[in-house]
Amino acid sequence: MLVESMVFTVMKSLVFLYSLICVCYGREYTFPADFQFGTGTSAYQVEGAWNVGGKGESNWDRLTHTNPEAIADQSNGDIACDTYSKTKQDVQLLKFLGVDFYRFSISWTRILPNGKTDYINPDGIRYYSDLIDELLANNITPMVTMYHWDLPQTLEEEGGWTNLALVDYFTEYANILFERFGDRVKTWITFNEASHICHFGYGGDLIAPMLKDKVAAYQCGKTVILAHAKVYHLYNERYREVQKGRIGISQHIIWFDPMEKYYKDVNAAQSALEYTFGWLVHPIFTKKGGYPPTMIASVEAASKKDNLPSSRLVDLTTEEIELIKGTADFLGVNHYTTASCSHIGDEEIHPGLFYYADADASCVSDFTEEGAASFWLKVIPSGFRKALNWIKDQYNNPEVIITENGFSNFGHLINDCRRIYYYNAYLEELLKAVHEDGCKVTGFTAWSFMDNFEWRSGYFERFGLFAVDFEKPDRPRTAKMSAHIYKHILRERKIDWKYTPEGFPECEWLRVKDEL
Known part of the structure; x- marks a missing residue:
């Protein structure tokens, strides 16, 4: 009996150890x-x-045509992947992947060439209607982003997102989208990476219009969040009962760890999270509403340091706070990487990190970590789970859809082992967040479907599951190894590190660093 008991105990221990592993x-x-x-x-x-079928000029058309040196390879999106003429072909590639949904954005200027409703472009309506119908015919759900950084140039010339008139212009644009597509589109995202529009486009020079004006950045933030809220209420009042869809907003979160475990660095990391992510999420997803208190305090202190008579942060009125609260059915989260933050205090901040200065934080990527083609994208999977838990704790565990997650490489690479490692590792952290932590994550978007114009990086950095040969006029697509792995994950609904698709060499997971 004693021997049997000991054997049983050992077996139990082994089972426990296996389960733990x-x-x-x-x-x-x-x-x-x-x-x-x-x-x-x-x-x-x-x-x-870009100028076909009655489409108007966007701020990115203007930037790339008049200031090509702003783009790393002096390229533009005039042709890009030419998805405009390849609807059926591309939907078949999506069907091959086995995806449940396809997230795409609508070009404001393809619908309203001058940004306003005095002229609705029939070809724009035709193009997106055909795409939506083709997706549905192949059992793929359309997930539509209304605004993904390409503003009509006519509206940019009126001040862009610093001009509160854009609240009404955007609402009128959204109304047309609901009228023409809402019978078939049931998931809407108003803005992609709302704070990036303002931090990087108006406060900085990383995206159009490259204004580099901090005051403009905060004016932009108020306009964007009010525009989102107005569109949400429009849908509630006029369309929700009949169309039965839902609306969210997408924000980018970098997880910030403190550089050291001193309380000042811990506070700096928290402040950076509130400043970059919480700025336009806190007003929607908290009971109190308004901007994050830590952000209000840090921007006010930074403004005083710059000898300004008042804070750069543009206040929300009591009525505006109430208007914005609760205006989302889900939260879209874009996540790629983790960085480390330290307290600035009276020290000078590196000019490349201007957008963290008002948060009293200096945040940098850990250059000792494995990286992607994008210099800022370090592979730190654990930060994904930490970010999801922080969102759960800060905002009462909202429904989260991961609206972007991905890895960049250089050139026309097909055997993209490092991207496969990235997806496997990050999706494992997502599974832990769901199963162990109770995070309400209901969807995942691999970014991106195909190699494309990567903003100011041009075509140097490529995030696609499908490679695109930009040297050929017909822009042929080729499934990368990661596309086959992603297809397998979707089919099996789990991560399988040992799976190697037929026809591809097996990745040596411990030696993927030499691929670039």
Whole structure:
């Protein structure tokens, strides 16, 4: 009996140890039956046909045509992937992947060439209607982003997102989208990476219009969040009961760890999270509403340091706070990487990090970590789970759809082992967040569907599951190894590190660093 008891105890211990190993590596977890998978693109990055079919000029058309040196390879999106003429072909590639949904954005200027409703472009309506119908015919759900950084140039010349008149212009534009497509589109995202529009486009020079004006950045933030809220209320009042769709907003979160475990660095990391992510999420997803208190305090202190008579942060009125609260059915989250933050205090901040200065934080990527083609994208999977838990704790565990997650490489690379490693590792962290932490993540979007115009990086950095040969006029697509792996994950609904698709060499996971 004693021997049997000892054997039983050892067996129990081994079973426990095996279970623990499975938990640690996420191998016992599968994606819930109702979990949705997709992939995505944005209009300017892939469509091309910049002046075809009555489309108007966008701020990115103007930037790339008049200031080509702003783009790393002096390229533009005039042709890009030419998805404008390849609807049926591309939907078949999506069907091959087995995705549940396809996230794409609508070009404002393809619908309203001058940004306003005095003229609705029939070809724009035709193009997106055909795309939506083709997706549905192949059992793929359209997920539509209304604004992914390409503003009509006519509206940019009126002050762009610093001009509160854009609240009404955007609402009128959204109304047309609901009228023409809302019978078939049931998932809407108002803005992609709302704070990036303002931090990087108006406060900085990383995206159009490259204004580099901090005051303009905060004016932009108020306009964007009010425009989102007005569109949400429009849908509630006029369309929701009949169309039965839902509306969210997408924000980018970098997870910030403190550089050191001193309380000042811990506070700096928290402040950076509030400043970059919480700025336009806190007003929607908290009971109190308004901007994050830590952000209000840090921007006010930074403004005083710059000898300004008042804070750069543009106040929301009591009525505006109430208007914005609760205006989302889900939260779209874009996540790629993790960085480390330290307290600035009275020290000078590096000019390349201007957008963190008002948060009293200096945040940098860890250059000792494995990286992608994009210099800022370090592969740190654990930050994904931390970010999801922070969102759960800060905003009462809202429904989250991962609206972007991906890895960049250089050139026309097909055997993209490092991207496969990235997706496997990050999806394992997502599974832990769902199964162990109770985070309500209901969907995942691999970014991106195909290689495309990567904003100021041009075509140097490529995020696609499908490679695009930009040297050839017909822009042929080729499935990368990662496309086959993603297809397998969607079919099996779990991560399988040992799976190698037929016809591809096996990745040596411990030696993927030499690929670039």
